[in-house]
Amino acid sequence: MFTLRFDRNKIHYWATQYDYPGDAEVEKEARKNKKRGYLTRDEFLKLCKWKTPRSGPLCLRNPDEFIRETTRIALSSNREEIRIGVLMVLNGVSWPTASVILHFWHKDPYPILDFRALWSIGLDELPNSYTFDFWWEYTGFCRRLAEESNVSMRILDRALWQFSAKNQQKEIGNRT
Numbered sequence: 095m096f097t098l099r100f101d102r103n104k105i106h107y108w109a110t111q112y113d114y115p116g117d118a119e120v121e122k123e124a125r126k127n128k129k130r131g132y133l134t135r136d137e138f139l140k141l142c143k144w145k146t147p148r149s150g151p152l153c154l155r156n157p158d159e160f161i162r163e164t165t166r167i168a169l170s171s172n173r174e175e176i177r178i179g180v181l182m183v184l185n186g187v188s189w190p191t192a193s194v195i196l197h198f199w200h201k202d203p204y205p206i207l208d209f210r211a212l213w214s215i216g217l218d219e220l221p222n223s224y225t226f227d228f229w230w231e232y233t234g235f236c237r238r239l240a241e242e243s244n245v246s247m248r249i250l251d252r253a254l255w256q257f258s259a260k261n262q263q264k265e266i267g268n269r270t
Contacts, residue, residue: 095235096215099261102243105250105253109249109256124141133199134161134162135157152185153187168181205233210258212232
């Protein structure tokens with residue numbers, strides 16, 4: 095289903111070209127606090143704003159205790175369905191934002207579900223809706239690719255995003 099659109103030997107190159115506002119702060123905060131096993135409301139709101147600023151008003155509706163308990167369950171569960179699924183009970187959180195929480199805060203490697211990353215691994219059109227099976231296949235593909243390429247999931251994520259940012263519009267233009 096997925097095929098990398100560029101030579102995997104170029105993953106480091108594309109990752110070094112990546113520059114997205116707030117990325118370093120989000121990564122630093124998660125690295126510093128992820129051992130705690132849950133997100134605070136402030137951490138959650140910063141992460142949501144970084145991923146999808148439009149969801150801000152909905153994310154603000156989540157009380158601190160609800161965020162802490164929900165993220166604690168997601169980050170401590172042994173079941174993948176619970177890890178991703180429980181996060182979507184939070185207001186303003188759908189598959190992409192839930193994947194961001196797992197990407198930065200879980201000890202296991204998780205890719206960020208993003209239209210740019212999906213394009214970079216061969217999807218010209220997004221699915222009408224995401225499902226667990228789709229997300230899990232995507233996660234497995236990215237984990238294998240990162241391992242085979244000897245890069246972290248963060249480096250792979252940056253490369254996938256950046257490759258699309260520089261090439262997706264060009265390819266769409268070439269098809270029209």
